[in-house]
Amino acid sequence: MQVEADPIETLRTRTSEKWSEYPDDVLPMFVAELDFPLAEPISEALIAAIRRSDTGYGGPDAALPEAFAAFAERRWGWQVDPAQVSTTTDVSVVIVESLRRVAKRGDGVIIMPPVYPPFFDLPREAGCRVVEVPLIDDGVSWSMDLDGIERALASGAATTVLLCNPHNPLGLVHSRAQLEALADIVTRHDGAVVSDEIHAPLTFAGATFTPYLSVGDDARSHAIAAHSASKGWNLAGLKCAMFVTAAERMAGIVRGLPEEVHFRTGLLGRLASTIAFTDGVDWLDGVCAAIESNARLLTSLLGERMPQVAYREPRASYLGWLDLRELGWGDNPAAVALERARVALTDGPQFGRPGRGFARINMGCSPAMLTEAITRLADAARA
Numbered sequence: 001m002q003v004e005a006d007p008i009e010t011l012r013t014r015t016s017e018k019w020s021e022y023p024d025d026v027l028p029m030f031v032a033e034l035d036f037p038l039a040e041p042i043s044e045a046l047i048a049a050i051r052r053s054d055t056g057y058g059g060p061d062a063a064l065p066e067a068f069a070a071f072a073e074r075r076w077g078w079q080v081d082p083a084q085v086s087t088t089t090d091v092s093v094v095i096v097e098s099l100r101r102v103a104k105r106g107d108g109v110i111i112m113p114p115v116y117p118p119f120f121d122l123p124r125e126a127g128c129r130v131v132e133v134p135l136i137d138d139g140v141s142w143s144m145d146l147d148g149i150e151r152a153l154a155s156g157a158a159t160t161v162l163l164c165n166p167h168n169p170l171g172l173v174h175s176r177a178q179l180e181a182l183a184d185i186v187t188r189h190d191g192a193v194v195s196d197e198i199h200a201p202l203t204f205a206g207a208t209f210t211p212y213l214s215v216g217d218d219a220r221s222h223a224i225a226a227h228s229a230s231k232g233w234n235l236a237g238l239k240c241a242m243f244v245t246a247a248e249r250m251a252g253i254v255r256g257l258p259e260e261v262h263f264r265t266g267l268l269g270r271l272a273s274t275i276a277f278t279d280g281v282d283w284l285d286g287v288c289a290a291i292e293s294n295a296r297l298l299t300s301l302l303g304e305r306m307p308q309v310a311y312r313e314p315r316a317s318y319l320g321w322l323d324l325r326e327l328g329w330g331d332n333p334a335a336v337a338l339e340r341a342r343v344a345l346t347d348g349p350q351f352g353r354p355g356r357g358f359a360r361i362n363m364g365c366s367p368a369m370l371t372e373a374i375t376r377l378a379d380a381a382r383a
Contacts, residue, residue, distance in 0.1 A: 084245045
């Protein structure tokens, strides 16, 4: 099905962060929210819940684990045991609570910059240290620095890997071979992996998302994955995410969490997520097609209007990573873009040292908005 972004007049009536952070003369292209209307089956289910005043606490429910397992099998060929799926508020909570159980206080946790900014904070919230092993950029593509990860684990500098799969902000879909190699390294050093897979439903046609827990017994024995419908279906404000395991030892770790971790799941979030994984797939496919089209449009716009800006089309999600160093806008070009072009991008340095001179742009919008953003940036660069 074809899915189009809401008109800007409608978008500006939203009260979410994307549409309330800046005044109306700014094009908000920063926070990872989609501009598309909710999938109709989700809207209908939420409206029906409100009409029956079904807004209390979430009780026991098997519907979401079963819906997610069926989606994972259809979408990725991954067999998930619904009994090893449990919920909480959001993916950040999955990460923090998992790290608290698989790593000791003071342990090092490997992250791979440039990476989602909260990855610098979540290990610390769990009582751990951050150990940076940046991705390798060969000028054509990015990949994990497996040798660097092994050195960090072998030396004792780190015990755990916090994986971003697909990788935000690059839209990098890690290959099965790299994930298998990572699993082998972590197993050799008796480590653990927490894999953030929130962007997985937004993997593009022609790319293959590989769930970390699907790559073999080694991965299953030492990992917890974080999944959610919040990015794919724009449900972040409804607060629902999932712990997913595939081995009894790891399932036992999740079962040992305080009951409140699971009890805080949003009831409406759980309902919306269940509908997303069952009746929202045609909508998801339409959104992915629209985002892929925008990714190609961005390539064309930059080539025509800002050829000095380097950009590689992502293979998942709706985030573009712009190399703005040639503009001479300094380490944080997003600040210049906001001041001169009234376009709000995400600051590159927030993603770590490799983000200096870069900015992230949100492509989950209309082609017209994306075109206007690049037009404004190009005009500012020429001024």
